[in-house]
Every structure is written in structure tokens, then in C-alpha cells.
Amino acid sequence: MKGDSNEQALLKGLANNDSKAIETIYKDNFTMVQTFIISNNGSYDEARDIFQEAMIALYEKAQTESFVLTCQIKTYVFSICRRLWLKRLQQLGRFTQQVDSMEETVAVEEDLVTHEKRNAEFVIMDRALNSLGEPCKSLLEGYYLKKMDMAALANEFGYTNADNAKNQKYKCLMRLKKLFFSQYNIGE
Amino acid sequence: MDDIFLLEAIERYLNGEMNPEERSYFEALCKKTPEIDQMVVEHNMFMHQMDLYVAHANIKHTLHEVHSNLRSKGDINEGGELPTRGKIIQFWNKYKRVTAIAASVGGVIALFISGLVVYFSSVVTDPKLQQLGKDLEAVKKSQQYQGSIINEVKSKIPSNARLLSGGSGFLIDPKGYIVTNAHVLRGTGAVVVNYKGQEFNSSIVIIDQIKDLAILKIMDTDYVAAKSIPYTIQKNNADLGEEIFTLGYPRNDIVYGMGYLSAKTGFNGDSLSYQIQISANPGNSGAPVFNKNGEVIGVLSTRQAQADGVTFAVKSKNIYSIVEDLKNSDSAFRKIKLPGKSILKGVERKTQITKVEDFVYYVKAYGK
Numbered sequence: 001m002k003g004d005s006n007e008q009a010l011l012k013g014l015a016n017n018d019s020k021a022i023e024t025i026y027k028d029n030f031t032m033v034q035t036f037i038i039s040n041n042g043s044y045d046e047a048r049d050i051f052q053e054a055m056i057a058l059y060e061k062a063q064t065e066s067f068v069l070t071c072q073i074k075t076y077v078f079s080i081c082r083r084l085w086l087k088r089l090q091q092l093g094r095f096t097q098q099v100d101s102m103e104e105t106v107a108v109e110e111d112l113v114t115h116e117k118r119n120a121e122f123v124i125m126d127r128a129l130n131s132l133g134e135p136c137k138s139l140l141e142g143y144y145l146k147k148m149d150m151a152a153l154a155n156e157f158g159y160t161n162a163d164n165a166k167n168q169k170y171k172c173l174m175r176l177k178k179l180f181f182s183q184y185n186i187g188e
Numbered sequence: 189m190d191d192i193f194l195l196e197a198i199e200r201y202l203n204g205e206m207n208p209e210e211r212s213y214f215e216a217l218c219k220k221t222p223e224i225d226q227m228v229v230e231h232n233m234f235m236h237q238m239d240l241y242v243a244h245a246n247i248k249h250t251l252h253e254v255h256s257n258l259r260s261k262g263d264i265n266e267g268g269e270l271p272t273r274g275k276i277i278q279f280w281n282k283y284k285r286v287t288a289i290a291a292s293v294g295g296v297i298a299l300f301i302s303g304l305v306v307y308f309s310s311v312v313t314d315p316k317l318q319q320l321g322k323d324l325e326a327v328k329k330s331q332q333y334q335g336s337i338i339n340e341v342k343s344k345i346p347s348n349a350r351l352l353s354g355g356s357g358f359l360i361d362p363k364g365y366i367v368t369n370a371h372v373l374r375g376t377g378a379v380v381v382n383y384k385g386q387e388f389n390s391s392i393v394i395i396d397q398i399k400d401l402a403i404l405k406i407m408d409t410d411y412v413a414a415k416s417i418p419y420t421i422q423k424n425n426a427d428l429g430e431e432i433f434t435l436g437y438p439r440n441d442i443v444y445g446m447g448y449l450s451a452k453t454g455f456n457g458d459s460l461s462y463q464i465q466i467s468a469n470p471g472n473s474g475a476p477v478f479n480k481n482g483e484v485i486g487v488l489s490t491r492q493a494q495a496d497g498v499t500f501a502v503k504s505k506n507i508y509s510i511v512e513d514l515k516n517s518d519s520a521f522r523k524i525k526l527p528g529k530s531i532l533k534g535v536e537r538k539t540q541i542t543k544v545e546d547f548v549y550y551v552k553a554y555g556k
Contacts (some may be wrong), residue, residue, distance in 0.1 A: 019250050026255070039350060041374060048266070118244070123242040177230075181230075
């Protein structure tokens with residue numbers, strides 16, 4: 001039971017973006033996934049990509065309120081990575097044989113569907129933000145990502161006062177919204 | 189200007205920054221004007237997306253930091269040697285396989301007997317029969333897997349190396365030169381297996397990633413060179429619609445497949461390869477593609493995902509150029525001679541296959 005509560009604590013840490021917990025999970029699982037991917041036609045870079053994507057999927061899962069992990073973190077991460085990698089291989093259409101697939105896995109299809117949807121949303125937002133141009137992009141990032149207050153932002157961007165900066169921020173936000181929804185609704 | 193004012197109000201409302209008076213006024217306004225109500229809903233949704241975006245970006249950032257952190261501390265490594273497993277674990281793994289085999293053999297026998305019982309008892313409903321078939325299949329599968337591992341243990345793959353990938357290859361010179369795909373050869377070396385299951389050590393003599401071709405040389409005292417190779421390798425381009433066939437190793441046994449040449453270029457107009465219509469599976473990579481006269485016209489390499497039967501083969505004239513490259517790189521390879529005479533023209537397909545199968549090998553690539 002001790003192991004269980006330990007894993008729960010780690011997941012809680014992950015959900016709160018606590019780098020200590022993330023480091024522990026990372027350290028415990030990365031090499032296993034790396035070995036799997038390298039021995040199945042993958043490169044070091046691909047191993048890192050796949051593993052980090054699985055970590056994000058686990059993070060998303062850990063954040064939902066109804067979250068319960070019914071297996072070990074290790075099993076879950078491996079299952080996600082395996083699925084993601086098989087999919088990637090299929091897209092590449094390479095004709096080499098799979099040799100390593102004897103580890104224990106759990107069904108992760110549903111989680112992956114959610115994760116992919118989230119990923120798509122992330123990409124849409126990312127694209128919208130990047131097509132905004134400066135200074136809109138940095139202004140919004142400063143306010144929403146870095147959580148800077150209006151006065152500090154006005155200072156950094158050289159607006160004469162916080163109100164002007166705020167005005168500008170709302171203008172930018174409206175443009176971003178337009179860009180985002182035009183893509184998002186197509187995606188639906 | 190009005191829009192901005194409204195947006196600010198919505199944001200303050202959603203963030204709970206309004207005082208009660210303002211709040212009730214705003215809510216009344218929403219009730220009266222559906223447009224504003226809709227804007228509130230939309231903005232709420234957008235801000236939720238924004239929060240998700242921020243969280244996603246942050247976790248990505250943390251992961252990158254943790255990764256480089258652990259890397260600099262040496263807890264994980266990239267590019268270097270992967271840490272090998274401890275001896276005890278290796279021993280346990282070996283032992284585990286033996287146990288698994290014992291269990292699955294027991295399982296097969298039990299299932300087989302119950303299968304017989306079910307088969308001979310007259311009243312059986314169909315679904316049940318199917319179910320049992322499936323079970324048997326699963327056990328058989330796992331047993332096959334175990335079996336192949338045992339073979340590997342005894343095989344010529346160095347005991348400290350791991351099997352990385354498998355594909356096919358074929359002889360282009362009886363002295364033991366084998367052509368396969370570059371992408372089959374992951375890792376540091378390869379053994380080749382003939383259709384009878386006999387293994388030979390080999391070394392990689394040249395790899396060309398652009399053409400996706402590679403040449404192996406059999407380096408094994410057990411290898412007995414054949415007098416000649418029955419097929420030739422075509423220098424010219426093959427024609428559209430030509431009937432083709434291939435022999436390869438998508439499984440441990442050699443498998444025959446037949447189709448036709450469907451385009452003179454490969455994926456995205458790649459002029460190094462052909463598109464062929466043939467069913468191919470993982471493991472077919474590196475297999476020879478013959479025309480009906482038994483001339484090699486290509487080397488089966490990739491297939492298009494999400495498309496049925498669309499497969500690509502590297503054109504055979506690239507074999508000539510890679511052999512040329514090899515000859516120029518080292519005088520030891522000057523003596524390679526590509527086959528000049530085909531004895532397969534006008535011969536029945538079954539005879540063609542029995543003549544050719546000796547020269548098609550299963551390539552197993554291994555590495556540390």
C-alpha cells in the first residue's frame with residue numbers, strides 16, 4: 001500500500017506541475033521507454049518526443065477530477081508510449097518487424113483520444129497566437145502565461161499607462177479569439 | 189471601443205471581480221440581451237481553452253527542463269550506450285521464458301484435449317467453438333514467440349546483443365553478397381537465415397541511406413557458395429503493368445506474393461523507385477521483386493500507410509550503382525560480379541520459386 005500512496009503523491013505533484021515529482025517519474029520511466037523505442041526502429045529524439053507526449057497525457061489525466069489510475073504509473077506510461085509509437089511506425093509505413101512487445105500493458109485508447117483532441121486544440125491556439133504578430137503575441141503571453149500585471153506589462157512594452165496597455169490587450173485578445181474560433185470550428 | 193468595454197466587463201464577471209450590485213446589473217443585462225449572454229459563454233469557453241493552453245505550455249517547458257537536467261546529471265543518457273540489465277535480471281528473464289513455455293505447452297495440451305472433447309461432442313453452439321479457437325490461437329501465438337526466442341538464444345547472434353529488426357535480402361553474387369534495404373539494418377551487425385532455417389554470420393559492407401539499399405557479405409565457414417545465381421538483375425526500367433512476384437520473410441517461413449507494376453515512380457514521384465501493387469507486410473523489406481521472366485526489377489522497401497496494397501520498390505538499376513560505389517571504395521570488392529544469365533525465362537512459376545528460394549534470405553539485424 002505504501003507504494004500506492006507514493007504513486008498517488010507523485011501524480012498529485014505532476015498535476016500541479018511540481019518539477020520534483022516530474023523528475024522522479026521521468027527518472028523512473030524514461031530509460032524503459034527509450035530502450036523500447038530504440039529497439040523498435042526509433043531514434044533517441046523520437047524516444048524523447050514519445051515519452052514527453054506520454055507524460056503530457058498522464059498530466060492531463062491526473063488533472064481531471066474523476067481521475068483514478070488503476071495500474072502502476074510505469075504500466076500506464078509504457079502502454080501510452082507503445083500505442084503512440086506503433087501509430088508513428090504505421091504512419092512511416094516501414095516494413096521491419098516488431099520484436100519487443102512482451103511488457104504488460106493496459107488499454108489506453110480512450111485516454112489517447114482525449115489527449116489527441118487536447119493536442120489539436122493546443123496546436124490551434126499555438127498557431128493563432130503565432131499568427132497574431134508582435135507586440136500582441138508577447139503582450140498576451142505576458143499577461144496570460146507569465147501572469148504579469150498590467151502595470152509591469154505597460155512598463156515593459158513602453159505604454160504610457162496601464163490603461164492603454166489594457167486596452168491594447170483586449171484588442172489583441174479579440175483578434176486572437178477570432179483566429180482561434182475560425183480554426184476551432186472547422187476542426188469540429 | 190464598446191466591444192472592448194464589454195469584453196472587460198465579461199472578463200471581470202467571469203473572474204468574479206464585480207461587486208454584487210454590478211453583478212446583478214450585468215446578469216440582468218445578459219438575460220435581456222441574448223447576444224451578450226452568448227458572448228459570455230463564448231468567452232468562458234475561450235478562457236478555458238487559454239488556461240489549457242497555458243498549462244500545456246508550462247508542462248512542456250517543465251518536461252524539457254527536467255530532461256536536460258537529468259541528462260546533465262547522467263540519470264538518463266542519449267546517444268551513448270544504454271545501460272545493460274543486471275546479470276540476475278537477465279538470468280531471471282531467461283528463466284521466466286522457460287517457465288512461460290512450460291505453462292503454454294501445458295495450456296496447449298489442455299486446450300487441445302478440451303478442443304477434441306468439444307469437437308467430438310455433437311451438440312455444440314457455434315460461438316463457443318469460435319471462442320475456443322481463439323484461445324488456442326492466442327496460446328499458439330505466444331508459444332511461437334517463445335520458440336523464436338529460444339532459437340535466438342542458440343543462434344549466431346552474439347549473446348550480449350539484442351535482436352533489433354528483421355527483413356529480407358537476396359544474393360547478387362554467389363560469393364555471399366546479399367542486397368537488402370538500408371532501413372532493415374539497424375544496429376551493428378546482422379545474421380542471415382536461408383529458407384531452411386540455417387543461419388550465417390554476415391557483415392555489413394555498404395549502406396546507402398538515400399537509395400535505401402545495403403549490401404551484406406556472408407562471413408561464415410558453414411556457407412557453401414552456389415555455382416551460379418539463377419536470376420539476373422535488370423538494368424533498364426520495367427514497364428507499367430508488368431506482372432511481378434516476390435519472396436520474403438514477413439514470418440519465419442518464406443512467403444510468396446504476386447502483383448503488378450502500377451507506377452514508374454515511387455512515393456511523391458520519387459524516381460528511384462516504382463510503385464507496385466502487392467500485399468506486403470513488415471519483414472518483406474529488402475525482398476527481391478521479380479518480373480515474370482525471373483529478372484530482379486527492384487527491392488521491395490516501403491508501403492504507404494492508410495492505403496491498401498500500395499507498395500514501393502527500389503529500382504534494380506540502383507543495385508548496379510551501389511555495387512559500383514562499393515567497388516570504387518575498396519579494391520577488395522573489385523571481384524563482385526552481378527549475375528549475367530537467367531535460367532528462369534519461360535519456366536513455370538512453381539519451378540521458378542524452387543530455383544529462387546535458395547537465394548532469398550531472412551535478415552536479422554542486431555545491436556547492443
